[in-house]
Amino acid sequence: MSRSTGPVSLAELERRAAQRRDGGGDGHGRDALVVCDRLVRIFTADGVEVQALQGLDLLVGRGELTALVGASGSGKSTLLNILAGLDTPSAGAASVAGFDLVTMDAAARLRYRREVVGFVWQQASRNLLPYLTAAQNVLLPMKLAGGRVPRRERAGRVRELLDLLGVGHCHGRRPEGMSGGEQQRVAIAVALANAPALLLADEPTGELDSRAADEILTALRTANEELGTTVLIVTHDASVASAVRRTIAIRDGRTSSEVLRRAALDEHGDEVLVAQEYVTVDRAGRLQLPAGFAERLSIRDRARVALQPDHITVHRDDSHDA
């Protein structure tokens, strides 16, 4: 049976494009909270183009607590800024909680930033207004978002959030009267004020000692487990990256590999976290070998592959060895 080959209307083309953007075309990311599909971000500086994101694919499910790692300049902050609604991609698709980050208009962008996403920056001073108390800092986003948290519930929610994150004692203090770790935990409360679906944290432990960093990680974990917030943390801190269930590595503007950890019982019956490394397979079927693996086996330019019944083998190219 032949299909109609007549001209396709503009409305139909737009409908199909919207379906692709929504992930509806082939079901890509339909259940995920964060969907990035072949995301590209090109910056131009002094006439030179920098491809900060080079076709990045990423799916993050609702309720996940995930760390994002990668060398300096690999594109982590660029991705976070796009997910925060502060920047727009040059090409590709990105959506969070059904908000299309590429096409949303100014009003939707404002609503998105106030109600759907919360952000914690590395510099504590950037997260809090210095002349407001902790309580006033947490209250401010609720006031700005209007009716999302009803007026009569706001004071109670401020206290609950500060207590939940272990900084109830900072309620009436200004940032100058708090430690760096306390400031960051209050910053997390500010980011959670309007019950966002997604909490983004860019190096939240970067300026802290290891004890304060542990407290921040505990606070982020509490937000994730108690409030159900999906949390994405950019970090260079190995202790943070290894303490979450999923760590995604970005290399040259693409997601390249992941470590997934799950609880298992050891031979004594004690619970241990078992880590397993995965590589990302993008929508075109491309994967990047972990850099260490390729170096160790001197795999360059091309590799010999063979399909086995339940796995694929990858060997060094030995076609010139004879």
Ligand SMILES: Nc1ncnc2c1ncn2[C@@H]1O[C@H](COP(=O)(O)OP(=O)(O)OP(=O)(O)O)[C@@H](O)[C@H]1O
């Ligand atoms: N506004 C900009 N203009 C020009 N180039 C930019 C801009 N922002 C980022 N870049 C470039 O894009 C690339 C990715 O930068 P990005 O800040 O996302 O990396 P990163 O992984 O967050 O690095 P770091 O860990 O050092 O913060 C880098 O080459 C950077 O120089």
